[in-house]
Amino acid sequence: MKELSLNILDIAENSVKAKAGLTEILITEDEKTLKLLIRDDGTGMEEDFLKRVTDPFCTTRTTRKVGMGIPLLKMEAEMTGGSFRIDSVSEKKDPEHHGTETEALFYKDHIDFIPLGDVQSSIVTLIQGHPDTDFLFRHVMPEGTVELDTRELRAVLGDEVPLNEYEVIKWIEDSLKEQYEDLHS
Numbered sequence: 001m002k003e004l005s006l007n008i009l010d011i012a013e014n015s016v017k018a019k020a021g022l023t024e025i026l027i028t029e030d031e032k033t034l035k036l037l038i039r040d041d042g043t044g045m046e047e048d049f050l051k052r053v054t055d056p057f058c059t060t061r062t063t064r065k066v067g068m069g070i071p072l073l074k075m076e077a078e079m080t081g082g083s084f085r086i087d088s089v090s091e092k093k094d095p096e097h098h099g100t101e102t103e104a105l106f107y108k109d110h111i112d113f114i115p116l117g118d119v120q121s122s123i124v125t126l127i128q129g130h131p132d133t134d135f136l137f138r139h140v141m142p143e144g145t146v147e148l149d150t151r152e153l154r155a156v157l158g159d160e161v162p163l164n165e166y167e168v169i170k171w172i173e174d175s176l177k178e179q180y181e182d183l184h185s
Contacts, residue, residue, distance in 0.1 A: 003117025004036065004106075007076070009125060010069035011038045011102055016130050018042025018100065022151075025123070027116070027139040033082070034106045034116065036073075044090040044098040053086060073104050080110035120176040123148065127172060131164035137176075146179040148172065 008025055015023040020042035028035045045053065053070050074084040082105040091098040106113055123137045127150060134154070139146040150163055153172075161168060 003115050004034075004076075005117035005119040005122040007069065007073045007104075008036065008038065008119060009122040011073065012122075012126050012135070014069065015040035015042050015100065016126075016133050018044070020099065020133060022134045022136065023126075024136040025138070026136075027119070029108075029139070029141045031142065032108060034108055034113075036104045036106075037101065038103075039099065039101045041099040044093070044100055045088040046090050046092070050086065050088050070102070073102070076112075076114060077104035077106050079112040080107040082106045120173065120180065123176065124169060124173050128164045128169050131162045141183065143183040146176065146183065148176060 012023050012025060015038065018040065020040035022041050024037070024039040026035075026037040026039070028037075070086065077084045084104045086100065086102045088100040089098045119139065123135065126133075126135055134150045135148070136151070137146075137148045153163060153168070157163075157168065163169075163172075
């Protein structure tokens with residue numbers, strides 16, 4: 001993929017398909033590294049599928065026979081000298097504590113490091129497309145932190161106002177933009 005924000009979108013979509021109630025997207029950056037952690041409370045993966053999930057010919061999709069999201073993220077991290085891991089506990093194995101955690105570490109000074117890209121748009125797209133799912137987004141940088149938690153929005157808006165309402169999406173978009181601008185001004 002041309003930017004990491006598209007990987008984030010792809011993996012978070014997997015979380016939604018796995019019936020996650022909450023998907024956490026955590027990015028931690030310093031001068032040398034970028035760590036991406038995506039954690040959900042979805043149905044998780046069976047152990048045999050988890051062992052094959054980094055194989056591009058392993059997919060749950062019925063419309064095509066390849067699944068490139070996880071394998072590409074792994075390759076992109078490792079190409080920078082970084083690392084990749086994915087852990088998952090299936091709902092069948094543990095009905096109370098299940099879900100998936102994907103972590104990728106990138107070295108930003110490596111020639112093969114691809115940029116983070118438009119992560120704000122990826123987060124807005126996720127919320128707009130899945131208004132009944134909660135997302136926690138946190139991007140920690142040396143300059144400060146950008147954060148958005150849809151659970152906090154729901155507490156203020158109540159059940160009457162859906163998160164994909166135009167005014168809410170516009171507010172989310174503007175809030176993220178302002179937080180990033182404040183850190184870089």
